[in-house]
Amino acid sequence: MEYFDDKSDKATVNLEYQNRRYIYRMSKRIFDFVASLLGLIILSPLFLIVAVMIKIEDPKGPVFYSQIRLGKNKKSFKMFKFRSMIVDADSHLKELLKQNEIEGAMFKMKNDPRVTRVGQFIRKYSIDELPQLVNVLLGQMSLVGPRPPLPREVAKYTDHDMQRLTVKPGCTGLWQVSGRNDVGFDEMVSLDLKYISKRSISFDLYVMIKTVGIFFVPNGAY
Template identity: 50%
Template sequence: MSRDRDWQLQVSRRLRITDAFVIVWAVIGAYVIRFGFEPDFVISGQEPNYFLVSIALALVWWFMLGAWNSRQSRILGAGPDEYKRVAAASLWLFGLVAIISYVFRIETARGYVGIALPVGLLGLLLARWLIRQHLSVARQKGGSMSRILLLGGPSAVAHLASSLQRAKHSGYLPVAAYTPGAPENLTVEPESGLPILGHAVDTSSVLVAIEQCRADAVAVSAGVQLHPQTIRHLGWELAARNVGLIMAPALTDIAGPRIHTQQVAGLPLIHVTTPTLEGGQRVAKRLFDIVVSGVLIVLAAPVMLVITALVKFGSKGPVLFRQDRVGMEGRQFQMLKFRSMVEDAEARLVDLQHRNEGNGLLFKIRDDPRVTPIGRVLRKYSLDELPQLFNIFAGSMSLVGPRPPLPKEVAEYEHDVRRRLLVKPGLTGLWQVSGRSNLSWQDSVRLDLYYVENWSLAGDLVIILRTARAVFHSTGAY
C-alpha cells in the first residue's frame, strides 16, 4: 500500500539528529566545566576516566531516548507524552548511573553529573518544543498529517471529524468515513462533508475502503455496528498492513489523568475518575494563589503606579473600575480593573447593543468608542487586569480558572454551564490562552468546562506559561 509518510521519516530523522546534538553539547559542556579542555585517557584507582565515560554516556542516552519511544510519530506535536518519555529516559539513565556508582563504589564526580543531567534534559525538552512548533505550523497548512478513516455510527463519525478538524495540531486528518449498518443511499456525511466509502459489516469491505482513501490509520468511534470478533480480525489485518488502529470512545473533554485502563477478561475497561477540588488540592491551589499573587503584586507595583498616573490624568473618572462578578458557588464579588473606558461607559452601553460582535451572552465590540486611548493599550497587553491580583490575594479569584461572569450572564446560564461556578474564576484560563475575545460563546463554555472537569496544579502552571505568550501576541485582545 503506497502512502505519503515522508513527513514521519523526516521528523524522526530530525529528532535523532537534534537529540544527538543536544546530548553531545550537554555532555561535552559538563566535561569542560568540570575537568577543563584536556581529555584524560588515564584511569587511576576507583576514579573513572570521564572522557570515555562521556562518550559512553552520550551513546546510551541517545539510545535510551529511542528505547522509550520518544520519537514515535503518534506522540509528536500534541499532548505531554513526548515530554514525559524524554524526561523518563533521562532520569532512568542517571538513576542507573547512581546505582552503578553505589554498587561498585565508584567515586562519581557530582559536579559532572549535576551539570550534564539538568542541562541535557532542559536542552532536549526545548529542542522538542521548537520542533513541535514547526510541526504545528506545517499541520495548520495541511501538511505532516496522518490520514484517518473514521469508522462508526453517523453521529459519532460527525462528532469525531469535527473534533479532529478543530485540533489540527494533533496531526490527524479525517479523509473519509465508513458507517457499517447505516442506510446505503448515504454517500456523504452531511455535517463534516466526508465521503462515506461503505456500509457493509465485513472486514474485507473495510479494507477496500482503507485502500481507496489511502488511510494511515482507522479510528473506530462509538455506534459502530461491528461484532467484537470482526473488530478483532480487522485489527489483525491492519497490523499486517502497517495501518494504525485507534479506538475513540464516546468520551469528550476528559483529560488523561482522569482516565485509567484496566484489563478484565481480555476487555480494556476505561475507568473515568470524578473530578474533585477538595482537601489537599484546594489548600495547594490556595497557597499557590497567595504566594504567586503576592510576589506579582510586589514586582508589578512600579508598573501599577505608572498606570495609575496615566489613567488618572488621561481621562476623567476613577482609576479603578469596580464591577460585580459571580464567583465560586454563585457568590458575588467586586472585580477590580484599571479603568480603560470613559466614565459613563455603562450608561452608553444601551446605545451600542446593535453593534455587538460578541457571541452568546458576551458583549464585545472590536473598536469600542468608549475605550480611551490609554485604555486601548492597557487592554492590548492585558495590563488593565493587574488589580485583579488583589482579588486573588484576598481569595475571591484564582490565578487560573474560568472567565469571571457578570450576574446577568449567570441568570441566563443553562444547567450545564453552571458547572463553571464549581471553582473560582481566574485571572487567566484556557479561554485566555486560546483566543480570548476571538472565541465563540460555545468554545468559551467548552474550554471553561474542560478546565473544571480536569483541574490540576500542573495544568495551572502550563496555562500560566501559555498566558505570557498569549499576552505578548495580543491575540483576541480588544
C-alpha cells in the first residue's frame, strides 16, 4: 500500500499496514532461513574457488570483508562480502569522494582504482555479495529488500529516504535488478519504497528469479 503526494510525487510507505502483515513476515523469515542455509551448502564449492582466487592475487590479505551497515530501524550490524578491493581501501575513500558518479547519499565510481582484478570479476557477476547469506541466516538481512546503507549515508538521508529503513535490508532488491549502478540514488529510493509497499511472497520470488538471471547476464554492477 502506498500513496503519492500531489506536490512531491513521492511514495510514502503505509507503516500501519506493513506492521500488521504478520503472516507474510513470518513466512518470509522461514523462507529466508531455509533458503540461505541451503544456499551456503550448495554454493560452498564456489566459495572455496573464490577464496583461492583472492588468496592467489593477494596471499596476505583476508578473503572476506566486513563493514558496519544499518538495517531495520537503523540497527547496526556487520555485513559480510568477499573482499574485492585492496586491504586498506577504506583509508583511500576520502581521496575519491570528489569523483563520485552518483548524486545523493551514496558513493559509486565505475573505475575505482581500489578494486582488484579478482574483485572486478566477482563484482561484475555479483559473486562478492554471496557471503551475505550468513547475514540472512542470522536474521540481520533478508534475501530480498532495500540495500543496507552505511552510517555516513544515512546521516544525509531526508525523512523520505529514511523509509527505506522500515524493513530488513536485502541481498537483492528492485534496485539491483533494475540497472543497479546505472540507477541514481533518488531512483533507488523510489524502487525500494515501491518494493516495501508491494512486497509479497510472489513479488519476492520475481525479484530472486531476476537476480539469478543477472549472474549470467550482468546488468551494470561494478
